[in-house]
Amino acid sequence: MSENAAFGDRLAQAVTDKKSVVCVGLDPRFEQLPTGLRDAAAASPQGRAAAFSQFCREIIDVVAPLVPVVKPQAAFFEQLGPHGTMALAETIEYAHRKGLMVILDGKRNDIGSTAAAYASAYLGAGDRSAWGSDALTVSPYLGADSIEPFVEMCDSRQAGIFVLVKTSNPGGGLLQDRRGEDGSVYEAVANLVTQQNADRLGTSGYGPVGAVVGATYPEQLAELRQRMPSAWILIPGFGAQGGSAADVAAGFDDKGLGAIVNNSRHIIFAHARPEFKESFGDARWQEAVEAATRQMNEQLQR
Numbered sequence: 001m002s003e004n005a006a007f008g009d010r011l012a013q014a015v016t017d018k019k020s021v022v023c024v025g026l027d028p029r030f031e032q033l034p035t036g037l038r039d040a041a042a043a044s045p046q047g048r049a050a051a052f053s054q055f056c057r058e059i060i061d062v063v064a065p066l067v068p069v070v071k072p073q074a075a076f077f078e079q080l081g082p083h084g085t086m087a088l089a090e091t092i093e094y095a096h097r098k099g100l101m102v103i104l105d106g107k108r109n110d111i112g113s114t115a116a117a118y119a120s121a122y123l124g125a126g127d128r129s130a131w132g133s134d135a136l137t138v139s140p141y142l143g144a145d146s147i148e149p150f151v152e153m154c155d156s157r158q159a160g161i162f163v164l165v166k167t168s169n170p171g172g173g174l175l176q177d178r179r180g181e182d183g184s185v186y187e188a189v190a191n192l193v194t195q196q197n198a199d200r201l202g203t204s205g206y207g208p209v210g211a212v213v214g215a216t217y218p219e220q221l222a223e224l225r226q227r228m229p230s231a232w233i234l235i236p237g238f239g240a241q242g243g244s245a246a247d248v249a250a251g252f253d254d255k256g257l258g259a260i261v262n263n264s265r266h267i268i269f270a271h272a273r274p275e276f277k278e279s280f281g282d283a284r285w286q287e288a289v290e291a292a293t294r295q296m297n298e299q300l301q302r
């Protein structure tokens with residue numbers, strides 16, 4: 001499918017082509033890198049960034065034939081300063097070169113006029129933006145006028161956003177579950193997502209405005225699937241945070257589309273998981289990544 005097709009349709013095509021709803025999260029943590037990569041890295045931000053870049057490239061080589069999309073987590077790169085952000089840019093570019101879609105997990109937003117600058121920076125694959133990501137995670141807490149600049153950029157660059165609706169962390173309910181006369185805060189955010197997609201549906205039935213809903217809240221996921229019928233749902237919280245295949249089942253539509261399930265630690269550091277440690281260990285970490293990705297694909301086969 002052409003990169004000029006709408007984001008929601010491109011994601012539907014990528015999921016269908018790869019027969020996979022798995023999103024591999026690229027969250028490099030220096031202390032958990034395989035020994036070889038850690039030993040080779042100089043103990044400077046520059047050395048660590050080079051190790052992150054190589055680690056992500058090798059993961060991408062393994063998962064590119066198996067999944068439609070990767071999600072680099074900006075925080076892990078940004079902690080290394082400018083060298084880290086260069087490594088992030090290289091990772092996004094390499095993932096695209098290998099045919100993967102890229103959701104940048106940056107959870108950005110601000111007042112509308114500043115949000116427009118974030119949207120310009122991050123949204124639009126290829127040379128349509130500085131960062132070149134297909135989609136960006138976005139915070140809703142500055143309100144509808146802060147989301148609109150992102151949606152306008154989605155329209156002009158065939159990009160997508162994923163708005164934080166019901167996050168996977170245990171503390172998210174403090175604000176998200178708070179109820180007013182019209183229901184909860186997360187329901188209000190979900191309604192905003194649905195409104196923004198209303199005139200923007202692609203041939204797949206999905207619009208550019210997606211939602212983040214944690215695998216750790218299966219009941220709310222089922223409710224939110226109904227409330228946001230035209231939104232792709234990005235589901236984090238599978239694996240290391242406790243979410244299972246049964247927990248995410250309600251996120252999909254009856255064609256097996258509409259949701260992608262992220263797994264970061266349990267895939268990229270699979271060599272340290274008891275079930276893979278003995279077979280592969282540190283030295284064959286790439287094979288552990290492949291085995292964990294294939295296992296998750298099987299668990300989520302629609």
Ligand SMILES: O=c1ccn([C@@H]2O[C@H](COP(=O)(O)O)[C@@H](O)[C@H]2O)c(=O)[nH]1
Nearest residue numbers: 073167168169236237240241263264265
């Ligand atoms: O609600 C949310 C939103 C984002 N995340 C991010 O997803 C990954 C999860 O990593 P795992 O290792 O698979 O637990 C990470 O980048 C989070 O920042 C989330 O977990 N929950």
